[in-house]
Amino acid sequence: MNTDLAAHYEQLHQESVKKILTGGVVTDPKIDDPRDQRNGLTLLCRPSQEVWRKVEAFLASLNNFAIRQYVYRYQDCHVTVMPIISCEEGFSLPQVKLDEYYPVIQKSLLGISPFKIHFKGVILSPSAILIKGYPEDGQLNQIRENLRKEFGSSTVKQSLDKRYLLKTAHSTVLRFRHPVPDPESLLHQVAQFKELPFGSFEVNQLEFVFNDWYQRHEKIVQLKTYTLGQNEEW
DSSP: OOHHHHHHHHHHHHHHHHHHHHHOOOOOTTTTOTTOOEEEEEEEEOOOHHHHHHHHHHHHHTTHHHHTSEEOOGGGOOEEEEEEEEEEETOOGGGSOGGGHHHHHHHHTTTOOOEEEEEEEEEEETTEEEEEEEESTTHHHHHHHHHHHHHHTSOSOOOTTSSSOOOOOOEEEEEOSSOOSOHHHHHHHHHTTTTOEEEEEEEOEEEEEEEETTOOGGGOEEEEEEETTOGGGO
């Protein structure tokens, strides 16, 4: 397991614990707003159904706490490889020329082989519960560096790393829809699963999608799928 990434996850968790204990969880007032127009472009991968079943079992173990919150469905779950355009209010597909994006992403994936991601453990952010992901072989980091290089030398509209420098391979599985009356109880529950193994899955395809803030399946537009290790077929 990547010790640097494990330490990074632990730092994020401890910082979140302090914020939650002092100010409570952060809720999103737009979470149920049908007028929410925060959209973006994302390159992502998805965990297997087998792994997701274990995640669902974890979410079910949270009992009544999770019922009032926003819990991700299997068809929405994902690992963000890179937010090409981070979600912004009012963004829509007619604002960009999609044909300009495909070759930039394609070039960034040259020489990249399928790789595995291990899901192990749970952490908190002030606004969500996350599953910790650990990618093998450095392939994910290489993809991200390639994307930064190729988009950085292009004139294509993008906002890579605008919100934060993406280092992890986590999957958000629950967001806080309502305040949590007893934060210490939440922290205690999550602590029990900090190193719970959920299994591994192979990443052999990446999806380039138009998405809303929550990656809701019904809002997603599939733009292109890239099969790793088969570059000639693109």
